[in-house]
Amino acid sequence: MISVENVTMRFGSRVLFEDVTTTFMAGRRYAISGPNGAGKSTFMKILTGEQEPTNGNITRPKRIGILRQDQFAFDQYRVIDTVIMGNATLWNAFVERDALYAKPHDELTDADGMRLGELEGIVGEENGYTAEADAGVLLDGLDIDASLHERKMGELQGGQKVRVLLAQALFGNPSALLLDEPTNNLDLDSVHWLKEYPTIAISSTVCARTPPTSTTRPSSCIPAATTTWCWRKRRFARAWKRKTRSAKRKSRN
Numbered sequence: 001m002i003s004v005e006n007v008t009m010r011f012g013s014r015v016l017f018e019d020v021t022t023t024f025m026a027g028r029r030y031a032i033s034g035p036n037g038a039g040k041s042t043f044m045k046i047l048t049g050e051q052e053p054t055n056g057n058i059t060r061p062k063r064i065g066i067l068r069q070d071q072f073a074f075d076q077y078r079v080i081d082t083v084i085m086g087n088a089t090l091w092n093a094f095v096e097r098d099a100l101y102a103k104p105h106d107e108l109t110d111a112d113g114m115r116l117g118e119l120e121g122i123v124g125e126e127n128g129y130t131a132e133a134d135a136g137v138l139l140d141g142l143d144i145d146a147s148l149h150e151r152k153m154g155e156l157q158g159g160q161k162v163r164v165l166l167a168q169a170l171f172g173n174p175s176a177l178l179l180d181e182p183t184n185n186l187d188l189d190s191v192h193w194l195k196e197y198p199t200i201a202i203s204s205t206v207c208a209r210t211p212p213t214s215t216t217r218p219s220s221c222i223p224a225a226t227t228t229w230c231w232r233k234r235r236f237a238r239a240w241k242r243k244t245r246s247a248k249r250k251s252r253n
């Protein structure tokens with residue numbers, strides 16, 4: 001469960017949202033929609049803890065998988081490493097451990113030796129010894145051929161990149177999955193594959209000029225028995241109704 005209590009976000013004098021209280025329940029899927037710049041990504045960053053709200057509290061599970069909006073952020077990394085980065089604790093331990101092992105043997109201090117012991121402990125606890133194999137299974141499931149696993153992300157096509165980023169979000173069996181505009185480049189096979197994951201899924205989508213009807217719903221990208229619309233969608237739907245009613249009145253007069 002993710003619980004949001006009285007959350008307000010302001011950038012300078014601009015209020016993005018105010019006093020939001022809501023709960024995202026386990027096993028259900030939610031969508032947040034709004035026009036460009038409405039604050040969807042900011043709200044999702046607050047949910048993950050990447051951004052502190054101006055006010056309010058969030059209670060979240062330990063592991064949250066995130067599919068970020070920026071699909072170029074990992075271009076310089078290998079595909080398999082990009083997936084493993086989905087577990088930040090494990091990835092940071094790998095990086096620090098490799099840096100220590102790269103030191104010339106006679107420069108390793110006692111403190112380095114102690115730290116290496118701690119790091120091996122973290123790697124073990126986080127299933128680091130099977131990380132590459134686990135990441136490979138996720139990539140296979142998303143139809144990323146083994147020949148691509150060692151390649152750099154920058155060499156992949158848009159659709160393949162999003163599937164790798166989806167594998168990253170799912171790495172380590174997160175209890176909640178946050179997808180920021182997943183419809184960009186996510187194909188139907190990946191969507192069906194995603195259905196198998198019993199997590200809370202929260203997705204954001206742009207709803208700029210069209211009303212939030214079934215055709216614009218992102219539930220097609222997160223198929224679910226239950227798609228509950230968040231506060232922003234309801235507010236947007238009300239505004240849309242008011243706008244269409246007043247347009248109809250004007251056209252009658």
Ligand SMILES: Nc1ncnc2c1ncn2[C@@H]1O[C@H](COP(=O)(O)OP(=O)(O)OP(=O)(O)O)[C@@H](O)[C@H]1O
Binds near residue numbers: 011016034041
């Ligand atoms: N760190 C920041 N400092 C100042 N303003 C910010 C910051 N981050 C976001 N904003 C502003 O907050 C507003 C909401 O941004 P956000 O990226 O959350 O919108 P969005 O709904 O995800 O938009 P899009 O549909 O384009 O992805 C924008 O006007 C943006 O410029």
Ligand SMILES: [Mg+2]
Binds near residue numbers: 040041042069180
């Ligand atoms: Mg956004």
